Amino acid sequence: MVVPGISCGKCQFCREGYENLCVNRKIIGFDYDGAFAEYVRIPEEAVSFGNVKKVSSSLELTSACLVEPFTAVYNGQNLLNIGPGDVVGIIGAGPIGIMHLLQARARGAALTGLIEISSQRLAEAKRFNPDFLIDSSNEDPLPRVQEMTAGLGFDVVIVACAVAAAQRQALELARPGGRVSFFAGLPHDKPDALLNTNYIHYKQLAVFGANGSGPNQYGKVLRFLESGRVNLRPVVTAEIPLEEAIRGFEMVMKGEGLKVVVHPN
Numbered sequence: 144m145v146v147p148g149i150s151c152g153k154c155q156f157c158r159e160g161y162e163n164l165c166v167n168r169k170i171i172g173f174d175y176d177g178a179f180a181e182y183v184r185i186p187e188e189a190v191s192f193g194n195v196k197k198v199s200s201s202l203e204l205t206s207a208c209l210v211e212p213f214t215a216v217y218n219g220q221n222l223l224n225i226g227p228g229d230v231v232g233i234i235g236a237g238p239i240g241i242m243h244l245l246q247a248r249a250r251g252a253a254l255t256g257l258i259e260i261s262s263q264r265l266a267e268a269k270r271f272n273p274d275f276l277i278d279s280s281n282e283d284p285l286p287r288v289q290e291m292t293a294g295l296g297f298d299v300v301i302v303a304c305a306v307a308a309a310q311r312q313a314l315e316l317a318r319p320g321g322r323v324s325f326f327a328g329l330p331h332d333k334p335d336a337l338l339n340t341n342y343i344h345y346k347q348l349a350v351f352g353a354n355g356s357g358p359n360q361y362g363k364v365l366r367f368l369e370s371g372r373v374n375l376r377p378v379v380t381a382e383i384p385l386e387e388a389i390r391g392f393e394m395v396m397k398g399e400g401l402k403v404v405v406h407p408n
């Protein structure tokens with residue numbers, strides 16, 4: 144596989160291990176032609192920087208297609224330092240929210256569940272056996288979360304949807320001393336959120352961003368997936384040939400299923 148983000152390895156951020164924040168970063172699919180083709184040209188700097196990774200035969204290719212988002216999830220959860228005993232609430236049960244669920248569980252979280260507004264997404268999420276699933280279209284999540292956590296709130300809240308109101312809600316649902324990730328960026332033309340920052344102040348919350356992942360993080364995630372401890376295959380709900388790629392985009396835009404994989408031939 145090829146890691147799409149090409150870092151320079153020389154800037155301050157690369158040298159400090161934050162290759163995803165590289166100031167000279169180039170991305171295959173943006174700065175170079177992408178992969179919706181039978182053959183893809185790999186830029187020389189990507190090869191020399193080690194962006195070409197070997198995928199073991201123990202990891203089937205359909206699951207390997209999700210290494211990029213799963214490594215972004217890994218980057219976000221490293222910052223949150225999710226570990227044994229944590230109660231983790233994830234707002235948004237799309238494919239990214241589901242991947243957060245799977246990874247938090249693998250890191251030893253005591254309880255991991257999802258909050259979602261769409262009935263379609265809620266139905267899909269049930270297949271992944273979350274410890275709790277809150278339908279926020281007809282239930283205020285706060286009393287339920289308080290009941291689950293002896294009135295404290297979640298240890299960790301991850302916002303896996305591009306919704307300002309969800310960012311606001313995350314601060315409310317976190318326990319004192321909790322950690323919050325604004326994992327999804329808001330739309331570029333509407334990036335403002337109305338937040339009660341007193342929650343951050345009085346509850347002494349740690350609020351993290353998350354921006355993709357660096358080439359240096361892929362090796363560990365590949366080995367983890369090759370171990371079989373997490374199966375990403377059920378996150379892929381449709382596989383289609385290259386000629387039908389447009390239909391795949393339409394399915395994703397309508398929120399039909401979770402991830403769509405396009406096969407080159």
Ligand SMILES: [Zn+2]
Pocket residue numbers: 150151152153154155156157158164165166167168
């Ligand atoms: Zn750099």
